[in-house]
Amino acid sequence: MNSYETVFILTPVLSDEQMKEAVAKFKDILQQNGAEIVNEETWGLRKLAYPIQKKSTGFYCLLEFKGEPTIVKKLDVAFRRDERVIRFLTFRLDKYAQEYAEKRRNLRAKKASEQPAEAAAEAAN
Numbered sequence: 001m002n003s004y005e006t007v008f009i010l011t012p013v014l015s016d017e018q019m020k021e022a023v024a025k026f027k028d029i030l031q032q033n034g035a036e037i038v039n040e041e042t043w044g045l046r047k048l049a050y051p052i053q054k055k056s057t058g059f060y061c062l063l064e065f066k067g068e069p070t071i072v073k074k075l076d077v078a079f080r081r082d083e084r085v086i087r088f089l090t091f092r093l094d095k096y097a098q099e100y101a102e103k104r105r106n107l108r109a110k111k112a113s114e115q116p117a118e119a120a121a122e123a124a125n
Contacts, residue, residue: 001066003038003098008079008088009058012045019059022084026063029078035067039105052086064093064101 010022019042027037043060052058065071072090079088093101 001036002069003064003066003093003101004072004090005062005064005093005097005101006075006088006090007060007062009048009052009060009086010084011053011086012055012057012059014059014084018084019061022082023061023063025082026075026078029075030063030065030067030071033067033071033074035065035071037063037065039064039101041108055086058086 006026008026010019014022023040023042027040030037039062041062043062045057046060047057048055069092075090076088079085
């Protein structure tokens with residue numbers, strides 16, 4: 001099994017619930033085809049570098065998964081059929097990219113665990 005990372009941009013006219021539904025749809029496609037989802041990140045609404053389909057913003061999402069190479073084609077077809085997806089990119093991670101992704105996940109987890117402690121300390125003051 002190979003490790004993959006996919007980043008996709010959803011149209012900004014979606015509500016928060018519709019965006020979560022779209023992400024869940026793509027996760028389901030991966031899981032139904034035997035992929036193991038390693039990490040999911042929602043980066044939120046961000047400005048695009050250049051207008052795409054007359055839109056200047058979009059919801060960015062990242063999925064890291066492990067699976068067979070045939071899954072990538074099925075995921076690409078699903079992205080192309082869904083009109084909510086503006087752009088997408090899926091690529092295989094080599095061993096160095098896997099190490100970097102793991103470090104990034106650990107750093108995000110560490111920051112997330114520190115934030116509640118900092119908020120509790122500020123609330124106590």
